[in-house]
Amino acid sequence: MAETQNVYEIPIGPIHPALKEPIRFTFQVEGERIRGVDIRAGFAHRGIEFMAMKRNLIQTLYLSERICGICSISHPITITLAVERAAGIEVPPRAQYLRVIYSELERIHSHLLWAGVAAHELGFDTLLHLTWKVREQVLDLLEELSGNRIDYALPIYGGVRRDVSPEQTPKVEAMVRYYRGLLDELLDAFLRDPSVEARTRDVGILTSEEADSLCAVGPTARASGLSKDVRQDRPYLVYGELGVKAITPRDYGLEPRGDVYDKAVVRLLEVAQSLDLIETCLYEMPEGEITSFPKVPALLAYLKKVEGEGLGWHEAPRGEVIHYIRLEAGVEEPIVWKVKAPTYSNLMSWVPMFRDQEVADIPIIAASIDPCMCCMDRVHVVRDGSPATVLKEDLLRLSRAKTERMVGGSRLSASGPRSTAHGRRTTDNGQRTPDHGGGL
Amino acid sequence: MxxxxxxxxxxxxxxxxxxxxxxxxxxxxxxxxxxxAGKATLVPPVPVPPRFRGKIAYRREKCIGCQLCIRVCPAKVIEFLPEAKKIRMHVARCTFCAQCVDACPVDALAESPDFLLSDTDRSSPALTVE
Incomplete structure (x- = not known):
C-alpha cells in the first residue's frame, strides 16, 4: 500500500502549452516516472461527417479538405477514391500521376513540419526555425501549382483540377534538387546531433509486437520495424507501378527500436522517398486528360444518379486514412460518410510509449506519433439510450432564447438571478422558467 | 554542420x-x-504565382443568373439577387477554392491576384463583390 500512495495523478490538457491540440492525459506519476496514462479525446469534435449530409458531393469535397489543414490533399484524394469506387468513375492516367505528385509534395511538407515541431518539443528552437525555413520551398511550389499555400483544392471526382504545365515542370525539378542537396544537412542536424540523440534514443519505445497488436499505422508503425504502408500493401492510383516499399529504420542501417529517434529516421527518409516518387512521376506521366468530367454540371448530374457505397484508402503522411461513403440515387448529399484518420489508429500506442518515461519527455513522446486531434475526434451523442442531435438552427434558437431570458431576467426581481445570470436551462431550473420549456 | x-x-x-x-x-x-501621402515607402509583398487563387473577380454583365456557382460553393459565399438575376459574393466567407470559377458556364467569374483583404468590417464594400 505504501507504494501506491506515492503514485500521484497529473492531468495535462485538454488545453496545455505543451500540446498543440486539445486532448486530456491523466498521468499516474511516481516521482519523475510515469506509471500509467489515461487518454481522453473528443474536445475538438466539429461534426464534419454530419455537416456533409447537408451538402452536395462537391461541397463535401471541400469540407473534407478542412478535416485537417496539413492533410488537405490526403482527405480529398481519399473521398474521391471512395466516390469513384461507388460511382464507377474512371480516372485518366495523367490525373492519377498528378494525384501522386500532389500527395507526395504534401508528405514532404508534413514531415518537415513534424521535424520542426519535434525539434521545438526538445527545446532545440534553432533547428525548428531552420527546418521551417527549408519547408517554405515546398509550400511555395504547392502555391505555384495550386494557387493556394494551404487547402489546395486540387482533386475532384474523376481527376484533378490543375495540371503541371511545361513551364512549371522545371520548378518541380528545382525543388527536388534543392531538397536532395539539403537532405544530408537535415539528417546531420537531426540524426547525428548528440543532443537530439540523447533526448530521443530509447525514449517512448513502441515495440513491434505492441505496434502490431495496437494496429499502429504510418511512420509510428514503420519506426517499430513493421513493413506497413498502404501504398505497398493495397496499392491504389499508380503506386503499384511505382513500386513503393515501406521505409523502416533498417533502410538507414539501424535495428528498429521504435523510439522517437527511429520515428525521426523514418520520416526524414520518407522525404527522400517522396522526392524519388515525384521525379519518377514527372518523367513517366503520360499526356492526356486530367479529368473525366470537364464540365461541373455533368459531374453533379452524374453523381446524383449514383446508388452504392465505396471505400477509399490512402497513405497520408501520418498513416492510413480511410473514407467510407454511401450514396443514394436522386439524393445529392451523401447518406453516410465515415472518416477514419490515422491518429485514431495511433492513439492507443501512446499507452506503452509513455510507460516508465520521465515527465519531461511527455511533449516529445506525445508529438512523436504526429497527432492530429481534430482529424480524429468523432463523437456520437447518446442521451438516455436514444441518439440526439443539435443542429445549427437549434443552437441559434437556444442562443436567442438565452438572450431573451437574460434581458427579461434583468427586469425581474431578485427571485431568479441565478438561473438568468448563468443562462443554463436544465430540467431543474426549467420549472422556474416554464416559458422556455420547449425545444431540446 | x-x-x-x-x-x-x-x-x-x-x-x-x-x-x-x-x-x-x-x-x-x-x-x-x-x-x-508619399512620406513612407512600402516593402512590397512577395509576388504571387501566375495562377494564384485570390479574391474572385465578377463580371456582372456576363452573368446569366444560372446559380451553378451557388450550388457548388462549399462556404455559402454567394447570394442570389432574384430581381436582377445576378449574384452577390461575401468574400469574408470565401475559402478560395475557385470551384465557382470552374463551374461558371459563361466565364463571368475569374481568379484575381488580390489577397490583401483584411478588414474590420466583414460587410465592407471591399469584401462584397457584386
Missing amino acids: ILKTLFSQLFTKPATNRFPAKYMPKSVLGFLGRVQ
Missing part, C-alpha cells in the same frame, strides 16, 4: 520578406496613411 549554417546566417539577408515595413510601425493604419 548546423553551426556553419547558423554562422553564415549572420551575414545573409533574412529569409522573411519584411512586409509592409522593415520594422513594425507603431500603427499599421497610420503607416499606410503615410505611404499614401
